[in-house]
Amino acid sequence: PEVVTKIAAGEVIERPASVVKELLENSIDAGATRIDIDLDAGGTELIRVVDDGCGIEPDDLALAFSQHATSKLETADDLFRIGTMGFRGEALASIAGVGQITLQSRTREAASGCEVKCDGGALSDPRPWNGSSGTRLEVRHLFYNVPVRKKFLKSVATELGHVCETVTRLSLAHPHLHITLRHNNRLVYDIPASAGLTDRIALFFTGEVRDALYEIDSGEGPMRLTGYIADPKCDRGNSKLQYLFVNGRWFRDRSVAHALQESFRGLLMSGRYAIGFLFLTIPPDKVDVNVHPTKSEVRFQENSLIYSLVRSTIKHRLLKENL
Template sequence: MDATARKLPTIRQLPPNLINQIAAGEVIERPASVVKELLENSVDAGSTRIEVSIVGGGTEMIRISDNGCGMTADQLPLALASHATSKLPTDEALFHVSTLGFRGEALASIGSVSQLTIRSRIDGDDAGNEVRVRGGVIEPPVPCGCGVGTVMEVRNLFFNTPVRHRFLKTAQTEKGHIVEAFTRLALANSHIHFVLNNNDKPLYDLPVTERWSERIEAFFGSEIADCLIPINSDDAQIRVSGYVCDPSVSRGNSRMQYLFLNGRHIRDRSLQHALGEAYRGLLMVGRHPVCFLRMSMPAEMIDVNVHPTKLEVRFTDGGRVYSRLLQTLRHHFLTTDMTQRVGPSSPANQPTQSDAPQGPTVPVLNRTEQAHRQSVIEWARTGRSPDEVFVSPNRGGDNMPTNAGPIASQNSMTSLGGVPDFQPYPSGNSMGLPATGMASTGDADFAPDPNLAPWDDPHMPIGDPPLSRNGHPSVCYLGFQVHNRYLVTQDEKGMVVIDQHALHERVLYERVKTKVLDSGQALESQGLLVPETVSLTPAERTAVLEHQDTLRQIGMDIEDFGGETVVIRSYPAMLRKTPPAEMLRTLMESVLGGGKKPEPIELLNHLLSTIACKAAVKAGDPLSPEEIESLLEQKDLFNDTHHCPHGRPTALFFSRDELDRMFGRLGPRGRV
């Protein structure tokens, strides 16, 4: 036999203790994993009060006591055996799991890497029983004194696996992970009294409550509790309830998205994606919504036997669950006034962006730019093509207007993609300004008469104000512009300050989205007399050619020109002021910057929002009275006008009470 021949390895059966230590590597990652597993056992035992005490971040000691059903002396050693559980009475029960635990691995794994002591007593017994486990070695049960229920004490975690122990973080960090595990179980079970102590000091004492919002407030404070929007939907099989937060409260990551399925905290990418889609256009890029949602469905519709931590699940009909969550949230958002309010009860911690350079200089538009801007506003107002309403001031002719006033007649308005025709103010006239108002930047016909009081002005509207989508007047169309950036107006409950760019951007976005996504039409495009060639990087060129059809839907016709060059043959008519090459590069930068290939619908949504942003009036653009009126009138004609497509608020609402409080007119006895 060749001396260099390889020795045949021997297959051997691993001892039970080593098997448990290997299993502990999957189930028991850190002290928080111990807390999670033991808390789930206490919940499954029918406990009404559970107390958790930790020392040294859980590495020195973890004690969990409950008043559940308890265990008998002969059950204690069996509970510590590998793959032993009372939660699967039959083999078929695995496909109808209704408990949090069911694998039968936790206690065996914990006992193999720690010094574990269990004391338990059932109702009706005079005394309890105690069993000790030292590094996987189980001692016989002995009688002890204890109350009804179970007390589990874990000391010196990973004492016999020093490699695992060295990977633990500081006591403060481990405590934070334990608090998170405790939070998830306590949120999911508001019918149980939970207590958490750290180093003999109480952290949480959460009594039973029927109002879930009270438990949420106990963990996250009034900042979150005051911004909760209740959610409730039931289709006989899938029920969704709980709360989502107003977009003014968001986070830079998804850690505050608490999803509970049949009482179990889960992480599911499809549900998180549905949540993000529901908030599309309400949050800025990089911000994540905050939610606390409970979902319930028959056990046969889900599979929880996916991962040892039981954090992931699979759905038999994932598309239905996705649609149910998305439709539920969007319906509630559309029926809820989400205008951002200013006051102590409505925090505004959302980061903002400026759309124009800061400084005292206000850009002055030439007559051509003013005419084009008004054509875009008129297009958003009437649905007519910008080419129909745009007339260069430099062109001659008897019928050509030579000013920057109104270009299109209100009597020739058309519908765009199923959106109801815009209805002018009841009087048919334009908005009048107070006697002390500012002069118009447009047609002189709209300048107020300084000799008339506001109520005598012939341009003041007569009759009732137009109704919003909900059938109630929302904004009084008597607004004025501040610093060529903001429109100040009022409704029946207070004062509203509107960002002109953000509101106009949302209006344009909703119109183009209705036309392209709902009606399946393409945006109006303008053929270029001389097609424009654009040199791109290889990655940009590849992205452009891959998305030719999508770009054609927004009115941009692009063809390959050879090498790394493409040629633009047509361009969206509403982007007359933006150079085609610059716009194409802007679109491709946003596509490539996402880090992954976008879905066609996501790309189209992004392109439409970019077009709306480029075409909308900017901060610093002076608006004429009729333009102000047109924007304010459209605020209630579209969805989600409380935020621009990129998530910035379009308006800030100051209630009368808040204004009175700020000016010291609201005392303890009422207004003064």
């Protein structure tokens, strides 16, 4: 692959979990209801994601690997009203620069599907493929051609842990999805489609957390906060159950995390963290998700407004419980 591809890939694809995140986002954008993930050796040997989404037309298969050839952006304006998880058209091109890919896909209408392989940036001719409708994407030997990056990978257990965290975040944001994760042919997660977030929370963080939850909702408005906080008596030691989402996308943000923690001031034992699953809905033109290639950091136009929305909504809710 070209140096350019490798450099771009370096920004997005750090480890197996980065690949899993991009593939899951593509499956979600394709309207999948079920996603099966298979890993070997923490994802370093094999990552396979199979979905039942809309599939890809044979003519578009090769296009999926070319940089910025996304099907999801019509004009530059669209960058500001992104309704899909992906929008840069970089992920598959980047992954293809650092791994060996087999992409198989069939649309629901088509009688048969199609397969292409991409190895070291070289694309094979498409071949017929007779699988069920949806998309099946395999990435083998991640970083086989980038030894320095391969050297920076941690143990199999650590890499698997990162993948689990990625799956957890996406599962919380999309409770209606059925997701399975297998590692070395052993089932790690079987997450059934559920009606709402609380079942998901119980699944990942025990029923004890679920039973301590208070629903929050700042009410209709241009900016809205919904989700759950847990009673401060629910003690998870010093683990940090703080999950933040904006417009359905997980993100990390010190300021919002601080607002959550501040609302619990005086209610927690020292060194403990507030538990919160916070979902912000913000007009797309007031939040920039294009700050960082992995889209895990965002920039808000009205930072202080968001800070006080989070703080006042949570404080109000705690007061209602006489806390």
